[in-house]
Amino acid sequence: MKSDNIKIQPALLVERPIQTKALLIALGAISGLIWFLYTQSVQQALLMLLGLMLGISLYQATFGFTGAYRRAIVDKDISGVVAQMVMLVIAMLLFASVLSQGANHAVGAIAPASMSVAFGAFLFGVGMQLGDSCASGTLYNAGGGNLRMLVVLIFFCLGAFWGSLHLLWWEENLPSIGIVVLAESMGWIWAILLQITILGVIYVALRLLGARVQRELWWGSHMFSFKRLLRGPWPLLLSAIMLALLNYAVLLVAGHPWGVTWAFSLWAAKFAMLFGWVPADSVFWSGSFQTFALQTPLYEDTVTILNLGIVLGAFLAAALAGKLRPKLNASPLSLIAAVIGGVMMGYGTRLAYGCNIGAFFSGVATTSLHGWLWLLAAVTGNVLGVRLRPLFGLDGFGRHKHK
Numbered sequence: 560m561k562s563d564n565i566k567i568q569p570a571l572l573v574e575r576p577i578q579t580k581a582l583l584i585a586l587g588a589i590s591g592l593i594w595f596l597y598t599q600s601v602q603q604a605l606l607m608l609l610g611l612m613l614g615i616s617l618y619q620a621t622f623g624f625t626g627a628y629r630r631a632i633v634d635k636d637i638s639g640v641v642a643q644m645v646m647l648v649i650a651m652l653l654f655a656s657v658l659s660q661g662a663n664h665a666v667g668a669i670a671p672a673s674m675s676v677a678f679g680a681f682l683f684g685v686g687m688q689l690g691d692s693c694a695s696g697t698l699y700n701a702g703g704g705n706l707r708m709l710v711v712l713i714f715f716c717l718g719a720f721w722g723s724l725h726l727l728w729w730e731e732n733l734p735s736i737g738i739v740v741l742a743e744s745m746g747w748i749w750a751i752l753l754q755i756t757i758l759g760v761i762y763v764a765l766r767l768l769g770a771r772v773q774r775e776l777w778w779g780s781h782m783f784s785f786k787r788l789l790r791g792p793w794p795l796l797l798s799a800i801m802l803a804l805l806n807y808a809v810l811l812v813a814g815h816p817w818g819v820t821w822a823f824s825l826w827a828a829k830f831a832m833l834f835g836w837v838p839a840d841s842v843f844w845s846g847s848f849q850t851f852a853l854q855t856p857l858y859e860d861t862v863t864i865l866n867l868g869i870v871l872g873a874f875l876a877a878a879l880a881g882k883l884r885p886k887l888n889a890s891p892l893s894l895i896a897a898v899i900g901g902v903m904m905g906y907g908t909r910l911a912y913g914c915n916i917g918a919f920f921s922g923v924a925t926t927s928l929h930g931w932l933w934l935l936a937a938v939t940g941n942v943l944g945v946r947l948r949p950l951f952g953l954d955g956f957g958r959h960k961h962k
Contacts, residue, residue: 575881577790582878589871596858603864605812610868613805613817617699617869618876619791620798624915625687625696628941630773637765638774642795644758649803650924651754655747657810658925665814667925670912673735676929677936679722679910680918682903684940687915688948690715690900694819694914697901698866702873706887710894711901712823718905719820720827723843729910739928750926757931790879806921813861816924818917820908822862825852896951911936 589611597604616622627639658667670676687693690711692700697715701708741750776796787793806817828836828844838844838853857863877883889897908914911933913922919937922930948954 578878578881578883581883582875585871585875585878589875592867592871596864599858602812603858603861606809606861606864607868609805609808609812610865611872611875612868613695613802613865614699614702614869614872614874615876616793616798616801616805616872617695618703618873619793619880620795621792622795622798622802623696624693625691625941628684628938629688629945631765631770632942632945634773635768635770636773637762637770638772638776638795640765640770641762641772642776642799644762645796646799646803647758647920647923648755649800650806650920651751651926653803653807654810654816654924655742655751657807658742659747665810667740667810667927668816668818668913668917668921668930669738669740669925669927670918670922670929671730671735671738672928672932673730674733675726675729675735676911676918676932678729678733679907679912680933680936681940682907683911683914684907684937684942685944685947686900686903686905686907686940687937688900688941688944689896689951689953690904691897691953692900693916694823694904694908695869695916698819698869699873702870703877704874704883704885706885707889707893707897710889710897711904714898714901715820715905716823716827716830718902718907719824719909720831720905721902722906722909723824723828724841725906726909727842736928741926741928747926754923754926790881791876792880802920803924806924809865815861816917816921817865818862818913818921819866820905820914820917822860822866823905824909825857825860825863828853829857890952892950892952896948896953 589607593604593607596607622642623639624643627643630636630638631640654667657665690697692708692711694715697708697711701712741753744750745753775794777794778797779794809815809817828838828849832838832853838850843849844853852860874883904914908918911918912929913919913933915937918933919930922933924930
């Protein structure tokens with residue numbers, strides 16, 4: 560896919576040797592975990608495999624939301640945005656084949672369309688640019704050796720737990736139109752056509768504003784090879800297709816779509832219990848689902864297993880690519896931004912009932928209106944976040960350097 564005025568630059572391929580020791584460590588850890596999970600639950604073992612493939616797919620194309628939005632805002636490069644559009648269309652069609660059969664088969668990502676979602680997604684959007692990642696990006700970048708992402712992850716978890724303690728107040732004090740699922744209101748065919756039309760309108764509007772696809776979306780100047788498929792990098796569209804297929808697979812195996820940040824809240828809550836926190840004091844954590852999750856081992860939580868798989872999958876992909884070099888190359892200001900961004904994303908994700916994956920990707924694939932509201936508010940937050948980045952020594956307007 561090429562623009563008419565901008566010459567698309569091919570990706571530069573730098574051949575690095577496979578990091579054999581790291582690869583063997585990854586394969587050993589993965590094999591042991593899958594065997595353990597298989598002895599406990601076939602479902603959890605399958606989810607670990609899906610998480611691994613998610614991590615590989617994200618890492619090999621450096622597929623993210625934060626960088627894609629920043630490129631669109633700063634450079635008017637909508638390569639990543641177009642890839643996300645393709646991903647959404649494929650996921651909608653796949654989800655319809657399951658969710659149209661009724662709740663006995665699986666449940667979608669559904670939540671109220673409320674001001675709580677809008678405010679939470681706005682906070683999340685600002686946090687994305689300060690943390691330099693989103694929820695899935697934090698996991699696969701950490702797995703790939705970016706130690707700054709561990710700082711983001713820790714405070715992401717703390718923020719998510721903090722938000723869970725306040726969620727009821729936001730729900731009771733901000734207006735909401737309730738749950739709106741387009742497929743239930745107008746049928747799956749019309750809901751999908753409407754959503755594809757919305758994506759088309761967004762694309763045309765971005766083009767009219769001068770945005771263009773500035774990177775190769777498919778195998779281009781560097782032809783396909785099995786070696787490149789194994790070691791990367793992948794084109795954006797391949798990753799987009801894989802993520803849509805894998806989200807569909809998660810829906811089939813787990814009975815719910817791909818999500819990320821519920822596990823962050825759970826991890827922090829279990830940690831808080833070690834220091835005397837009483838879940839019964841929280842309305843959110845007194846729910847039957849939350850109570851059960853707190854009382855059972857983490858390896859029984861589906862989202863935790865997916866997240867662990869993403870980290871290990873990215874680690875494996877980085878070792879295969881020869882790029883696994885763990886380092887904390889961050890200034891004090893950058894670390895402060897990581898802390899602030901992590902807390903904002905964590906707090907925001909609970910108010911918004913999810914992140915770029917659970918609320919936006921899976922929400923839109925389910926045709927839930929809150930997914931579109933999340934996108935609108937999060938993009939607005941990203942615009943502000945890009946303007947705040949230079950205050951912390953990060954690239955922003957006028958400093959065109961993307962990760």
